[in-house]
Amino acid sequence: MALKNKKSQNFSEWYTEITGENGAKLVDMRYGVQGFVPHRTWSVQIIRRFEALLEQQVEKDGYSPILLPLLIPEENIKKEKEHVEFAPELFWVERMGKTKLETPLYLRPTGESQIYPLYSLWIRSWKDLPWKNYQSRITTYRGESTTRPFLRGREFIFFETHAVFETNEEVLKQVEKDMQITSEIITGELGLPFLYFKRPSWDKFAGADDTYGADCLMPDGKVSQIASTHDLGQRFAKAYNVKFIDQNEKSQFGYQTCFGPGIWRIMAAIIGVHGDDFGLVLPFKIAPIQIVIVPIVFEKNDKAVDRKCKELEKKLSKQYRVKYDNSDNKPGWKYNEWEMLGVPVRIEVGPKEVKAKKITIVRRDIRKRETIAEKQLERKIKSYESVILKSISENAEKFLRENIKEANTFEHLVKILNTNKGLVKTKFCALDKSGEKCADKIQQATDGGKVRGMLFDDKSRASGKCVVCSKKATATVYIAKSY
Numbered sequence: 001m002a003l004k005n006k007k008s009q010n011f012s013e014w015y016t017e018i019t020g021e022n023g024a025k026l027v028d029m030r031y032g033v034q035g036f037v038p039h040r041t042w043s044v045q046i047i048r049r050f051e052a053l054l055e056q057q058v059e060k061d062g063y064s065p066i067l068l069p070l071l072i073p074e075e076n077i078k079k080e081k082e083h084v085e086f087a088p089e090l091f092w093v094e095r096m097g098k099t100k101l102e103t104p105l106y107l108r109p110t111g112e113s114q115i116y117p118l119y120s121l122w123i124r125s126w127k128d129l130p131w132k133n134y135q136s137r138i139t140t141y142r143g144e145s146t147t148r149p150f151l152r153g154r155e156f157i158f159f160e161t162h163a164v165f166e167t168n169e170e171v172l173k174q175v176e177k178d179m180q181i182t183s184e185i186i187t188g189e190l191g192l193p194f195l196y197f198k199r200p201s202w203d204k205f206a207g208a209d210d211t212y213g214a215d216c217l218m219p220d221g222k223v224s225q226i227a228s229t230h231d232l233g234q235r236f237a238k239a240y241n242v243k244f245i246d247q248n249e250k251s252q253f254g255y256q257t258c259f260g261p262g263i264w265r266i267m268a269a270i271i272g273v274h275g276d277d278f279g280l281v282l283p284f285k286i287a288p289i290q291i292v293i294v295p296i297v298f299e300k301n302d303k304a305v306d307r308k309c310k311e312l313e314k315k316l317s318k319q320y321r322v323k324y325d326n327s328d329n330k331p332g333w334k335y336n337e338w339e340m341l342g343v344p345v346r347i348e349v350g351p352k353e354v355k356a357k358k359i360t361i362v363r364r365d366i367r368k369r370e371t372i373a374e375k376q377l378e379r380k381i382k383s384y385e386s387v388i389l390k391s392i393s394e395n396a397e398k399f400l401r402e403n404i405k406e407a408n409t410f411e412h413l414v415k416i417l418n419t420n421k422g423l424v425k426t427k428f429c430a431l432d433k434s435g436e437k438c439a440d441k442i443q444q445a446t447d448g449g450k451v452r453g454m455l456f457d458d459k460s461r462a463s464g465k466c467v468v469c470s471k472k473a474t475a476t477v478y479i480a481k482s483y
């Protein structure tokens with residue numbers, strides 16, 4: 001049974017259906033508090049797996065884990081002038097029982113204002129640097145007005161790294177490393193391509209010198225930022241007194257970066273980009289169940305089939321996460337159920353197969369059924385591990401490539417954004433404050449099209465004129481509507 005909504009016709013309805021009760025049961029929106037989402041077990045099992053991949057990767061890069069409270073004292077947010085931008089979005093705790101707290105506490109909107117006061121206590125000398133900690137499997141709170149599961153919430157799952165260096169050069173190197181980490185996991189393991197941008201100055205993280213963001217293209221043509229990394233310069237170090245004694249015995253402020261792969265956004269991209277009208281399509285590595293075995297029995301107690309299924313379950317479980325579905329449901333019902341949940345490989349075993357020593361095997365991504373000799377099974381599954389990832393990666397890559405168009409005039413730009421999906425590549429005057437007016441004009445003419453920035457690795461000098469104001473262009477930028 002396919003989903004009622006077609007992904008290609010109405011992505012938004014399809015997304016609501018697949019995440020909910022009639023889909024893969026990832027969340028339950030009946031909790032009754034806007035923007036606060038109960039995650040059901042299938043989504044948590046998926047998320048835990050790519051969180052673990054990210055944890056391994058940042059630990060390889062020298063980060064070690066810390067775990068801090070959710071509540072932060074009021075004075076902390078006031079220390080960094082621009083960071084106060086978060087103030088209107090904060091959730092507050094002001095009482096303990098009936099007693100008013102001496103200091104009001106806010107729920108963390110992100111980590112800077114809680115982590116850096118501690119860094120100022122922990123870091124002493126240049127010998128401590130680089131200082132690299134990360135937090136994962138935590139939540140963050142922001143008073144967002146519109147909310148959508150895995151895309152925008154008042155409470156959402158967070159992952160953040162925070163590093164302190166002696167120099168700004170090291171910061172820039174870390175920004176590049178962050179992009180590599182994002183690419184190795186999100187593209188390499190999860191099959192999600194992205195474009196990595198240096199954001200315009202008006203779209204920076206509050207208090208950062210520069211912000212870099214990884215944008216993934218969702219099926220409705222809007223981009224979604226799935227990771228961001230910030231060059232914080234010395235601004236936060238000065239606000240929170242993060243100092244070290246340098247090699248000449250002088251006290252210096254550190255240079256900082258923070259990096260955040262968006263756990264929720266990555267989940268939304270896995271659902272949206274890879275999913276189809278039959279449900280989720282999960283990359284092999286993060287599927288909570290990788291192989292499901294479905295017996296095709298005509299008599300209730302077909303011992304030979306049951307025995308074969310158990311034997312396969314035992315054998316395959318040594319290498320894979322395997323489920324033998326011997327429930328009372330009909331085979332067709334089971335096919336639908338496991339397809340909805342995105343289990344990458346299904347094995348079907350009936351009396352005919354047992355007799356002929358054959359196995360029917362079905363790939364979830366292309367829903368292709370194949371009958372093979374039983375002795376080929378393990379080799380076949382091994383090959384599927386990479387074949388499935390390659391296939392879903394290539395589809396996503398193709399979709400991204402096909403939906404980047406170039407515009408040379410403002411009219412053309414507006415026309416593309418108002419009639420097509422995706423990103424428009426064009427020439428732009430400036431990514432500092434002076435370009436903001438042109439960006440506003442684009443946003444107004446296109447119902448929300450935003451300048452996402454210039455590509456991180458774009459070292460070319462832009463030629464020609466700004467598509468809006470006709471002044472000399474300084475950058476080739478990409479424009480898209482976004483989540």
Ligand SMILES: [Zn+2]
Nearest residue numbers: 429438466469
């Ligand atoms: Zn301009």
